[in-house]
Amino acid sequence: MPKARLRREQIAERAALELPDGAYVNLGWGIPNLIAAYVPQDVVVYFHSENGILGMGPRAKAGEEDYDLVDAMKVPVTLVPGAAYFSQVDAHVMTRGGHLDICILGGLQVSEKGDLANWRVPGAKGAGGIGGAMDISVGAEKLIVTMEHNAKDGQRKIVKACSYPLTAIECVNTIITDLAVIDVTANGLVLREVAPGFTPEEVQAQTEPKLLYGGRVPEMVLRKN
Amino acid sequence: MFGGFGGAGFPNNLIQGLARRGARNLSVISNNCGTGDGELGILFKNRQIRHVVAAFPGPGATYFQQQFDAGEVELELVPQGILCERMRAFGAGIPAFYSPVGVGTDVAKGKEERVIRGKRCILEQALGADYAFIKAQRADRMGNLVYRKAARNFNPIMATAAKITIVEVDEVVETGTLDPETIVTPSIYVDRIVVAKGIHNA
Numbered sequence: 001m002p003k004a005r006l007r008r009e010q011i012a013e014r015a016a017l018e019l020p021d022g023a024y025v026n027l028g029w030g031i032p033n034l035i036a037a038y039v040p041q042d043v044v045v046y047f048h049s050e051n052g053i054l055g056m057g058p059r060a061k062a063g064e065e066d067y068d069l070v071d072a073m074k075v076p077v078t079l080v081p082g083a084a085y086f087s088q089v090d091a092h093v094m095t096r097g098g099h100l101d102i103c104i105l106g107g108l109q110v111s112e113k114g115d116l117a118n119w120r121v122p123g124a125k126g127a128g129g130i131g132g133a134m135d136i137s138v139g140a141e142k143l144i145v146t147m148e149h150n151a152k153d154g155q156r157k158i159v160k161a162c163s164y165p166l167t168a169i170e171c172v173n174t175i176i177t178d179l180a181v182i183d184v185t186a187n188g189l190v191l192r193e194v195a196p197g198f199t200p201e202e203v204q205a206q207t208e209p210k211l212l213y214g215g216r217v218p219e220m221v222l223r224k225n
Numbered sequence: 226m227f228g229g230f231g232g233a234g235f236p237n238n239l240i241q242g243l244a245r246r247g248a249r250n251l252s253v254i255s256n257n258c259g260t261g262d263g264e265l266g267i268l269f270k271n272r273q274i275r276h277v278v279a280a281f282p283g284p285g286a287t288y289f290q291q292q293f294d295a296g297e298v299e300l301e302l303v304p305q306g307i308l309c310e311r312m313r314a315f316g317a318g319i320p321a322f323y324s325p326v327g328v329g330t331d332v333a334k335g336k337e338e339r340v341i342r343g344k345r346c347i348l349e350q351a352l353g354a355d356y357a358f359i360k361a362q363r364a365d366r367m368g369n370l371v372y373r374k375a376a377r378n379f380n381p382i383m384a385t386a387a388k389i390t391i392v393e394v395d396e397v398v399e400t401g402t403l404d405p406e407t408i409v410t411p412s413i414y415v416d417r418i419v420v421a422k423g424i425h426n427a
Contacts (some may be wrong), residue, residue: 092306135306
């Protein structure tokens with residue numbers, strides 16, 4: 001039986017540990033959207049939503065929804081103390097201007113140079129949509145991509161060069177998947193952690209570019225305590 | 226151009242009015258391309274739109290997506306922050322600007338590229354319109370506007386970037402009763418006010 005990779009919620013749980021106390025954070029669609037639920041209790045972060053909210057709180061309770069207060073996925077949300085509203089121009093002054101501390105996006109492909117492709121699968125029906133992803137990727141002080149290590153058909157998603165339409169070039173700092181935590185460095189991709197039960201060689205086999213690691217690579221720890 | 230994002234801040238009553246009036250061959254600027262019949266959906270359903278500039282047409286934009294796949298509507302897909310900034314530039318009298326967003330991607334095709342302060346940048350053109358249809362919560366009789374929560378989104382930017390700005394509001398109050406500290410769109414940008422309570426959020 002094949003070993004169990006991390007579930008999407010566990011990828012989100014590991015990614016939440018990358019958030020420093022007091023950070024201003026933007027979370028994209030997909031796995032990133034699950035991260036807010038796993039922020040450690042001793043850490044306070046402020047979530048940015050590109051439709052014009054800083055200090056977005058949890059999803060609104062049933063019966064308390066206000067459809068003028070929604071996140072970028074149209075979900076009714078709440079505010080935390082200290083929150084602010086602003087226009088979409090200001091929302092992207094924050095993304096593009098490098099004012100946010102950490103942005104976490106989903107990914108279709110990441111290259112060994114840190115190029116990101118995350119907005120369109122070639123050949124898919126419909127027009128696709130860029131949304132705020134390009135502004136966020138270019139401006140992010142630190143950009144983390146959370147995604148499954150392989151596509152549904154088994155194809156590798158961490159590649160030498162992206163074949164899918166690009167979101168931005170040389171923008172990704174860290175990749176967190178169901179198999180590994182990988183840092184993008186000037187020297188190449190550094191394997192920082194492996195999923196519990198997996199070896200660096202097994203992760204390398206699912207990764208097109210060469211991973212850099214010396215000796216034993218620690219296993220991911222999903223919780224602080 | 227039409228304000229609105231994520232179901233909030235769309236001038237839905239003005240859009241319905243435009244649908245009834247039947248103006249055709251429209252070039253439209255909006256973040257999304259409708260949700261079913263809602264928001265801009267009705268204008269696509271009626272085939273009133275020929276060309277659209279958008280950042281995220283949206284999987285729920287049924288009529289747009291059908292017409293796009295059939296090659297019946299033109300799309301200029303732009304990064305959302307650049308969509309904002311191109312309209313802001315137009316409103317501010319800046320014809321074009323350099324930006325690093327989209328460098329090395331499909332968005333850069335056909336655009337002048339140069340390196341500024343060590344960063345690859347592309348030249349983006351200002352984006353304006355004949356009409357802006359926007360939504361605010363409240364106007365005074367002069368056209369000063371306040372918005373509600375995240376329904377503000379694109380509306381204040383679009384107010385500055387069109388020859389004629391038409392705002393849909395829940396109510397109009399006497400001039401002088403809005404606190405000048407809280408006014409987001411000053412009256413100078415607003416040409417027409419329509420009080421409409423029919424359809425709020427789609």
